[in-house]
Amino acid sequence: MSQHRPHAPSNRRTPSRAHRLRAAAAVAALVVLPLVTACGGGDDKKPAGSGKAATPSGAAAPAAGVVAPAKVEVIAGLAGCKVKIRTEADELREGVCHTKKGDFLITTFPEEKLKDTWLESARVYGGRYLVGMRWVVSAKPGMYESLRAKLGGTVQELQGIGPSANPS
Incomplete structure (x- = not known):
């Protein structure tokens, strides 16, 4: 004789909107980062700020005294290029700029915490990034x-994880 138990109700909760946004941002970052890191890293003469704030406000002021807002097209204009949008999502917008000096990627976020999540995911890959309020280049x-x-x-x-090429 087999016993049949009635189906127990599920105790699973639907994830919150914030949780879904963080998860989507992390997934987007993991998809995009291998492409981005091909442009990042390497040996700049000296990293400005080395990840530390250069001013009390947390951002190094440019020579012109302007700080770029978090809009891909505006940042591209300030950088002197025309951008091609390649990712349009609720969690981030991303565009590629082609210049004579080289190509670069602009990623903007509707909220600072989404940028922080993206940067935390980027730590896995390491590399160098220019970071502002709600944007990363x-x-x-x-x-x-x-x-x-x-x-x-x-x-x-950002320090990657795993063995480094130059062990300390």
């Missing part, structure tokens, strides 16, 4: 100082 080595002068922000060096 990924570029080739040697481009960060000129971009920082136009956009503001700080250059942050």
